[in-house]
Amino acid sequence: AQSVTQPDIHITVSEGASLELRCNYSYGATPYLFWYVQSPGQGLQLLLKYFSGDTLVQGIKGFEAEFKRSQSSFNLRKPSVHWSDAAEYFCAVDPRGGGGFKTIFGAGTRLFVKA
Amino acid sequence: EAQVTQNPRYLITVTGKKLTVTCSQNMNHEYMSWYRQDPGLGLRQIYYSMNVEVTDKGDVPEGYKVSRKEKRNFPLILESPSPNQTSLYFCASSLSGILTYEQYFGPGTRLTVT
Numbered sequence: 001a002q003s004v005t006q007p008d009i010h011i012t013v014s015e016g017a018s019l020e021l022r023c024n025y026s027y028g029a030t031p032y033l034f035w036y037v038q039s040p041g042q043g044l045q046l047l048l049k050y051f052s053g054d055t056l057v058q059g060i061k062g063f064e065a066e067f068k069r070s071q072s073s074f075n076l077r078k079p080s081v082h083w084s085d086a087a088e089y090f091c092a093v094d095p096r097g098g099g100g101f102k103t104i105f106g107a108g109t110r111l112f113v114k115a
Numbered sequence: 116e117a118q119v120t121q122n123p124r125y126l127i128t129v130t131g132k133k134l135t136v137t138c139s140q141n142m143n144h145e146y147m148s149w150y151r152q153d154p155g156l157g158l159r160q161i162y163y164s165m166n167v168e169v170t171d172k173g174d175v176p177e178g179y180k181v182s183r184k185e186k187r188n189f190p191l192i193l194e195s196p197s198p199n200q201t202s203l204y205f206c207a208s209s210l211s212g213i214l215t216y217e218q219y220f221g222p223g224t225r226l227t228v229t
Binding site: 004006009041042043044045046049090092102103104105106107108 | 119148150155156157158159160163173174205207217218220221222223
């Protein structure tokens with residue numbers, strides 16, 4: 001069955017430190033891959049997406065993610081975290097051929113930022 | 116302003132009392148979807164619609180109904196709510212076509228069924 005795993009339920013980093021959030025997927029072919037952010041009390045906002053091509057994708061708010069086919073991973077990174085990055089982050093996949101209609105989300109990773 | 120709106124934002128109801136959560140988008144998107152968010156489970160898709168009068172089940176459709184009579188609206192109907200439907204619900208929309216794919220989410224509706 002298709003699945004998305006975010007191994008870390010929560011992560012705490014100091015402001016200014018680097019960040020990496022992990023995401024692994026289980027699917028026969030490479031799906032379309034996404035990262036969303038949810039600030040407290042808000043809906044989800046798309047950070048970045050991967051369809052094909054360059055495996056390092058840039059997103060909004062200084063985030064980037066790297067697709068590694070051999071590891072079935074799509075980890076999210078940011079070189080220097082700001083206090084405003086404290087939020088919950090969701091990795092999501094869409095199976096190719098699904099037309100973008102079937103989205104599977106991971107359970108989320110909550111990011112805490114220490115001053 | 117391009118947006119997805121949901122109403123109500125908060126709702127407390129009793130078991131068995133029919134309710135409807137409305138969702139509306141002003142971006143002329145073909146695709147709309149409903150999700151529920153529960154702690155530790157992320158978002159799970161309830162129903163989606165590819166266009167007017169075209170809907171299909173997501174991963175957790177039991178106990179829910181939807182309709183898509185107009186392009187902009189996609190209401191979620193709970194005919195007989197039960198406590199296990201207490202959750203945070205999100206509506207989302209996007210243009211069809213995977214290369215332009217980006218889902219826009221509403222602000223959420225927090226539903227409590229007692």
